Amino acid sequence: MNPKEIAAQQAVQFIEEGMIVGLGTGSTAYWAIQQIGQRVQAGLHIRAVASSQSSEDLAKQAGIPMVEFSEITSIDLTIDGADEVDDQLNLIKGGGGALLREKIIAFHSKRFIVIVDESKRVEHLGRFSLPVEIVPFASNLTINRLTELDCKPQLRLDNGKEFVTDNGNWIVDCKFEKILLPQELGAQIHSIPGVVEHGLFVQMASSVVVGYKDGSTKILSN
Numbered sequence: 001m002n003p004k005e006i007a008a009q010q011a012v013q014f015i016e017e018g019m020i021v022g023l024g025t026g027s028t029a030y031w032a033i034q035q036i037g038q039r040v041q042a043g044l045h046i047r048a049v050a051s052s053q054s055s056e057d058l059a060k061q062a063g064i065p066m067v068e069f070s071e072i073t074s075i076d077l078t079i080d081g082a083d084e085v086d087d088q089l090n091l092i093k094g095g096g097g098a099l100l101r102e103k104i105i106a107f108h109s110k111r112f113i114v115i116v117d118e119s120k121r122v123e124h125l126g127r128f129s130l131p132v133e134i135v136p137f138a139s140n141l142t143i144n145r146l147t148e149l150d151c152k153p154q155l156r157l158d159n160g161k162e163f164v165t166d167n168g169n170w171i172v173d174c175k176f177e178k179i180l181l182p183q184e185l186g187a188q189i190h191s192i193p194g195v196v197e198h199g200l201f202v203q204m205a206s207s208v209v210v211g212y213k214d215g216s217t218k219i220l221s222n
């Protein structure tokens with residue numbers, strides 16, 4: 001069985017009747033959405049919010065009832081993937097370009113469960129380039145300032161054109177050597193006007209479900 005699917009299968013067991021559920025984005029979150037859909041078909045009553053247009057489309061196809069953000073005040077449980085997870089359960093997210101909506105949803109969630117396969121575990125964040133969402137206006141100036149933080153920034157392209165997020169912004173993928181102080185780095189990135197959000201999720205995950213190739217899972221909690 002696919003380790004992403006196994007991790008998702010374990011995480012969806014935490015969903016209870018009546019919950020408002022946050023849906024992540026990406027190839028691991030895909031499995032969670034499919035399995036939540038199956039539980040809904042089997043009689044579970046929940047309502048969901050999605051972190052991207054693509055996940056909302058998948059959720060609707062899976063028969064999951066969606067709710068407007070204007071109708072809720074908090075989210076009971078969110079399940080989402082990640083690009084990297086360190087030993088303190090800090091994350092890099094945004095490989096799929098949905099980091100802003102993902103962070104908003106995670107922030108307002110009572111529980112934020114991250115699902116990954118074993119390849120995402122790292123000692124220190126930074127092997128994966130850190131996605132940073134920026135506004136297109138004066139983007140070269142914003143990108144120059146990111147360079148000053150000792151990273152190699154690369155504007156994300158899609159078929160030769162700027163990749164555009166669901167929010168109409170662009171993504172810069174910033175390659176750092178090693179991210180030893182993610183909280184501090186996040187604050188420095190945030191201080192640059194033009195930056196909308198970055199993909200460092202520091203101390204946000206309630207737990208991480210890791211799926212392994214041998215079919216086992218491990219739950220990591222702080």
Ligand SMILES: O=C(CO)[C@H](O)[C@H](O)COP(=O)(O)O
Nearest residue numbers: 026027028081094095096098
């Ligand atoms: O942050 C994300 C999207 O913005 C994803 O959760 C992250 O990129 C992991 O994706 P995948 O499960 O496909 O490896």
